[in-house]
Amino acid sequence: MADAAPTxxxxxxxxxxxxxxxAELARAWPELQVLATAGDGLSAxxxxLALHPDVLFFxxxxxxxxGLDAAAELAEQWDFDARPFPALVFVTAYDQYAVQAFETQAVDYVLKPVQPARLAxxxxxxxxxxxPPAQAATQTIANELPGGPTLEQLRQLLAALPGGGAPASVPTLRQLPVSQPGSGGNLVQMVPVQDVLLLQAADKYVRVVTAAGEHLVRTALKDLLPQLDADAFWQVHRSxxxxxxxxxxxxxxxxxxxxLTLRGTDETLTVSRLYAGRFKSL
Structure with a gap:
C-alpha cells in the first residue's frame, strides 16, 4: 500500500x-486514482468486486x-481472507438526523454539495x-472497516437511517394476510405471526414458512420487518x-x-456476515 497509488x-x-x-478529489488528493464511476448500486x-479499490465513495x-444496501451486499460477497474491505465513505444529502447516525457508527460521510474543507x-x-499498521499513529475509521466491525456498523446504519428502521408508531403485526394458492387472489388467509418460522424474500414476494406449509405475501421484507417484534424475529440475511x-x-x-436449521422445517439457512454478530460467541 505504501508504494502503490491509492485507488x-x-x-x-x-x-x-x-x-x-x-474534480475535488483530484485537488485534495492528487495521487488518488479513481478507477471508475458507477451510476447505480448494482454496478457499484x-x-x-472486479477492481478492488482501496476507497469507496457511495x-x-x-x-x-x-448506497447503503450496495455496501452491505458488497460486504456479503467480499473475500476478507484475500484483501481488506475498502475504506467506505458515504456521500449524502441527508439532514442532521442521518448525519448523527453516520457519526454514531464511526462511518465517514461527505455532504452534498461537496465542500472542499469537509472533503479535506x-x-x-x-x-x-x-x-501500513506500523505507520498509523492511531486506529481510524478504515482500520476498523475490515472484518466484523464494518458489518455491525452497516447493520446498525440500515436500521438507523430514514426508511431503514421501524417507525415508533407502527404496530406489531399479529397476523399476516396471505393469498391462498389457486384462488386468484380472491381468498386471503390470515396466518398468525406466532406460527411463522421463516420469512424469505422471493422476487416480488416474501415466503412465509410455517410448520404446516408455506405461503406468499406480496409485501417487501424490508416493509414487514419493522412491524415484527425484533426480539422474536432475527434477521440472518438481507433476504x-x-x-x-x-x-x-x-x-x-x-x-x-x-x-442454521429450524425446528418444524427442512430449511437450512446461511447466516450472512452482516448479521453473524448475533452468534459471535460460537
Whole structure:
C-alpha cells in the first residue's frame, strides 16, 4: 500500500455530481486514482468486486439499490481472507438526523454539495487509515472497516437511517394476510405471526414458512420487518428472517460461514456476515 497509488471507486447516479466529486478529489488528493464511476448500486458492487479499490465513495440514494444496501451486499460477497474491505465513505444529502447516525457508527460521510474543507478532512482520515499498521499513529475509521466491525456498523446504519428502521408508531403485526394458492387472489388467509418460522424474500414476494406449509405475501421484507417484534424475529440475511426460538442448530462450515436449521422445517439457512454478530460467541 505504501508504494502503490491509492485507488477509489465513485458510485453516484448524477453525472455532474460525480464529476464534481472527482474534480475535488483530484485537488485534495492528487495521487488518488479513481478507477471508475458507477451510476447505480448494482454496478457499484460489480465494479468494486472486479477492481478492488482501496476507497469507496457511495452515494446513499441511487436507482435500483441504495448506497447503503450496495455496501452491505458488497460486504456479503467480499473475500476478507484475500484483501481488506475498502475504506467506505458515504456521500449524502441527508439532514442532521442521518448525519448523527453516520457519526454514531464511526462511518465517514461527505455532504452534498461537496465542500472542499469537509472533503479535506475525509482525505486526511483516509490517508492515515491506508498507511501500513506500523505507520498509523492511531486506529481510524478504515482500520476498523475490515472484518466484523464494518458489518455491525452497516447493520446498525440500515436500521438507523430514514426508511431503514421501524417507525415508533407502527404496530406489531399479529397476523399476516396471505393469498391462498389457486384462488386468484380472491381468498386471503390470515396466518398468525406466532406460527411463522421463516420469512424469505422471493422476487416480488416474501415466503412465509410455517410448520404446516408455506405461503406468499406480496409485501417487501424490508416493509414487514419493522412491524415484527425484533426480539422474536432475527434477521440472518438481507433476504431472510427467522423466529429466534425456532432455531434448532447453528453450525460453522469449512469456510467459516454459519448454517442454521429450524425446528418444524427442512430449511437450512446461511447466516450472512452482516448479521453473524448475533452468534459471535460460537
Amino acid at each position: 477509489a471507486l465513485i458510485a453516484e447516479d448524477e453525472p455532474l455530481l460525480a464529476a464534481a466529486l472527482r 458492487v460489480e465494479q468494486a 452515494d446513499i440514494r441511487m436507482p435500483g439499490q441504495s 478532512k475525509t482525505v486526511q482520515k483516509l490517508r492515515s487509515a491506508l498507511r 431472510a428472517a427467522v423466529r429466534a426460538d425456532a432455531i434448532d442448530t447453528v453450525r460453522r462450515d469449512e469456510a467459516g460461514r454459519l448454517q
